Amino acid sequence: MVRDERGRLAVDERSPFICRCAVSAIAVKNFFISYNRADQTWAEWIAWVLEEQGYTAVIDVWDFRPGSNFALAMQEAAAGAQVTVMVLSEHYLQGLYTQPEWAAAFAQDPTGAERRLLPIRVGECQPTGLLRPQIYVDLVGQSEAEAERLLLNALKERGKPDLRPSFPGGTPTAERVTPQKGTFPGKSSCVNNLPRSGAVAFVGRDEDLKQLHEQLQQTERLAITAIRGMGGIGKTELALQYAKAQLKANTYPGGICWLSAKEQNLGTEIVNFATDQLQLAVPTDIDLGRQAQLCWRQWPTAGEVLVVIDDVSGRDDIAAYRTIQPYLPPDQSRFTVLLTTRLHLGASIRSFEIKVLSEAAALALLASLIGAERLDAEREIAAALCEWLGYLPLGLELVGRFLQRKPTWTLAQLQARLEAERLAARALGQARPDMTADHESVAAAFELSWQDLDAPVQALAYRLSLFALAPIPWGWLVEWADNTDPDDLEDWRDEGLINRSLLNWVGSDTVQLHQLIREFFRHKLEGWAEAEGLKRDYCQRMVSLAEQIPQTPTRDQILALTPAIPHLAEAATTWQAWLADDSLDWPFIGLGRFYEGQGDYGQTEPWYQDGLAATRDRFGETHPAVATSLNNLAALYQSQGRYEAAEPLYQEALAMMKALLGEAHPLVATSLNNLAGLYESQGRYEAAEPLYQEALAMMKALLGETHPSVATSLNNLAGLYESQGRYEAAEPLYQEALAMMKALLGEAHPSVATSLNNLAGLYRSQGRYEAAEPLYLQAMQIDVAALGEDHPDTAIDFANLAGLFTTLDRYTDAEGFYIMALSVFVQKLGEDHPYIQATWQGFFGLVAKVVEAGQSDLLSDHPLTQSLLQQLQQS
Structure with a gap:
């Protein structure tokens, strides 16, 4: 290698295509190896051969080390290399990132004048588009020596051979063989009978393949591992891809034997392999079990052997194991046995659980079948389809192949068909003959396991199918299984469902069904004689749960309720028709309270709206449940400051309650209170006062002098008097309400915090600041503990304290509380809420007061504060 007079690298005379030189880590590389993960073995072999010849190559698996930025490193490698090597296969052409x-x-x-792109075909594929005219190096089916010769010859400027060609009229010279340089990923001499894979693309299982190999290599004696998972999850394909990868890597030079546990007698398959692949003469005058053992003992080829037994099944795990036990290889370390099964076959066989695909892998699989362009055009719908299918490979492949056959169908059209027809949809029931999985449909994959379930196990499956696609507390099933021994229930769960991969643990005490298994169980449920009663029972238990949700749930209560919410929503939606008339509205009320109690009004509103629609649909326009639903929705609108939307709903509810229940009823009193509260919020005090007074008198007459609703009415009327400046009339009512709340609800209830806040506000209005501050602080402490710092009620505490501290010239404290209050209000209520407007006005007044006092240096650099300072300076 020499340099010309300008310092550039001159071209090597022996290889004018690429110069070979020693380079630093930051120098330009000769080759960048571009490949799909499925062809990693090929990529590494190519890189090794190139570097052995003195070239430099960049391949991510060697050169991108922990701590580096993968995307940046890939961009620099691709841009900086002189030539990009394409490891060309169907995987590469279908890859999203290649x-x-x-x-x-x-x-x-x-x-192509500079030959910057070098395609090397390593698998059967047909390049299209811009790649179609590219001339490629074809290594498919070549020996290692011939593959290396073809690769290196491609680097030359011309295809002229290094030696004189053989004389055509004589005997050809012997093939020149290059010594072996590690494992060649092409043809293998390893005996095998591996079937053809029907997978168009194998995605999302790289880590599974790696971990499976590590697990299989961890023992010195006979290793038996079972790939376990639900039907359609891809157990057979994973085993096949593992076997094919290790065939290329020559990990099992003694042979790879693929056996099917269900096609015929396993012993016969073993003998057939021995005679066809190993040329063994097996005596026929002994039983099949002894014939099989003779095959294992006389295995002629040296080295490790992989034995795959696909689809081990049976009535239960014991029966399944007994079908294969007589035919397993002897306890010798050279044999590695890999099973696929839905069952847990016992402690002596190590399980390798596989899960559904990730969303990214599911989308990649779908794209490999329908094309990336078609998927990208409806990517959100595609993601929703994958989710509906539960990321199950069989479901994804069936849907993808259906779309292949229906090029005019949109993904949205298919999604609608699936949601309407569920598992009966044609897209889930038309398997193709070239697929690896041999199930005719998704339902057929599950039917095999269903047929083995006893009636009590099926009954448990029916009950589980009623729940939402969310973790199910197992304690509920125990509690709801009347007159059933809990030990029997556990056996049905463990041996019947979990052992068959029909149910999964998703926590220490929660279980969950896969999306499509739930669909299958629900389909079976419709043909069960007791289905109607089971649905009504589920709904009644969900109603009982909803009735326990308080009007203002605490943070601890919300945490405890959270696991139940998806299942309560399932009762309100899927099973709404099975809710009893007297409890139809309760799931909607419970869900509304759950979200409203967190200040999440965006999720509250749909449930209250749906509750109103459901009660109207069943009962008509006039019914107590309709009136309650109107009240709930109006109260939400009032909380959001949407007074014009709230008023007609309150008025309609009040009129309906009076017409249905009479003039004197607790629900009528509640409606009076609600409408009066709205009038007070609007400053319509004269309209509010008689309603408050009527509600208070009615509550006392119907519920007694001491009741939480009476305390609420006292608070409401006192608040009105305070708004009118009638402080002397307000104070005793506030004090009575506070004492009653403490006695009835305890010292640390959010309603007590409300009463403390109200009384403190009165004291502040009277200028009794020293009396107000401890009450405000006590209210804030209760709300923070019960509701959390990000709840609107707690933000009211912050705003009240900020206003008090502004009055007391405690500017730093006031600023901090204003900022805290505004951050919560904006997040929970939206920027147009009256609370936010009032808080902004208070904050602006604080900043103006500080500036006027010449103490601006006391204010922080917070963006909100600085924004108000700028407004003052501009005005």
């Missing part, structure tokens, strides 16, 4: 790698080199050399 196209940008070769596109960069193509853009730099679109005519």
Whole structure:
């Protein structure tokens, strides 16, 4: 290698295509190896051969180390290399991330004059589009020596051979063989009978393949591992891809034997392999079990052997194991046995659980079937489809192949069909003959396990199918299983469902069904004689749960309720028709309280609206449940400051309550209170007062002098008097309400905090600041503990304290509380809420007061504070 007079690297005379030189880590590399993960073995072999010849290559698996930025390193490698090597296969052409790698080199050399792009075909594929005219090096089916020769010859400027060609009229010279340099990923001499894979793309299982290999290599004696999972999850495909990968890697030079546990007698399959692949002469005058053992003992080829037994099944785990036990290899370390099964076959066989695909892998699988362009055009719908299918490979492949056959269908059209027809949809029931999975449909994959379930196990499956797609507390099933021994219930769960991969643990005490298994169980439920009663029982238990949700749930109560919310929503939606008339509205009330109690009004409103619609649909326009639903929705609108929307609903509810229940009823009193509260919020004090007074008198007459509703009415009337400046009339009512709340609800209840706040506000209005401050602080402490710092009620505490501290010239304290209050209000209520407007006015008044006092240096650099300062300066 020499340098010309300008200091550039001159071209090596023996290889004018690429110069070979020693380079530093930051120097330009000769080759960038672009490949799909499925072809990693090929990529590493190519990189090794190139570097052995003195070239430099960049391949991510060698050169991108922990701590580096993968995306940046990939971009620099692709842009900085002289030539991009495409490890060409169907995996590469269908890959989502390989196209940008070769596109960069193509853009730099679109005519191919500089040969910046070097395609090397390692698997059967047909390049299309811009890649179709590219001349590639074809290594498919070549020996290692021939593959290396073809690869290195491609680097030359011309295809002229290094030696004189053989004389055509004589005997050809012997093939020149290059010594072996590690494992070659092409043809293998390893005996095997691996079936053809029907997978168009194998995605999302790289880590599974790696971990499976590590698990299989961890023992020195006979290793038996079972790939376990639900039907359609891809157990057979994972085993096949593992076997094919290890065939290329020559991990099992003694052979790879693929057996099917269900096609015929396992012993016969073993003998057939021995005679066909190993040329063993097996005596026929002994039983099949002894014949099989003779095959294992006389295995002629040296080295490790992989034995795959696919689809081990049976009535239960014991029966399944007994079908294969006589035919297993002897306890010798050279044999590695890999099973696929839905069952847990016992402690002596190590399980390898596989899960559904990730969303990214599911989308990649779908794209490999329908094309990336078609998927990207409806990507959100595609993601929703994958979610509906529970990321199950069989479901995804069936849907993808259906769309292949229906090029005019949109993904949205298919989604609608699936949601309407569920598992009966054609897209989930038309398996193709070239698929690896041999199930005719998704339902057929599950039917095999269903047929083995006893009636009590099926009954448990029916009950589980009623729940939402969320973790199910197992304690509920125990509690609801009347007159059933809990030990029996556990056996049905463990042996019947979990052992068959029909149910999964998702926590220490919660279980969950897969989306499509739940669909299958629900389909079976419709044909069960006791289905109607089971649905009504589920709904009644959900109603009982909803009735326990308080008007203002505490933070601890919300945490405890959270696991139940999806299942309560399932009762309100899917099973609404089975809710009893006297409890139809309760699931909606419970869900509304749950979200409203967190200040999450965006999620509250749909449930209250749906509750109103459901009660109207069943009962008509006039019914107590309709009136209650109107009241709930109006109260929400009032909390949001949407007074014009709230008023007609309150008025309609009040009129309906009086017409249905009479003039004197607790619900009528509640409606009076609600409408009066709205009038007070609007400053319509004269309209509010008689309603408050009527509600208070009615509550006392119906509920007695001491009741939480009476305390609420006292508070409401006192608040009105305070708004009118009638402080002497307000104070005794506030004090009576506070004492009653403490006696009835305890010292640390949010309603007590409300009463403390109200009384403190009165004292502040009277200028009794020393009396107000401890009450405000006590209210804030209760709300923070019960509701959390990000609740609107707690933000009211912050705002009240900020106003008090402003009056007391405690500017730093006031600023902090204003900022805290505004951050919660904006997040929970929206920028147009009256609370936010009032708090902004108070904050602006604080900043103006500080500026006027010449103490601006006491204010912080917080953006909100600085924004108000700028407004003052501009005005």
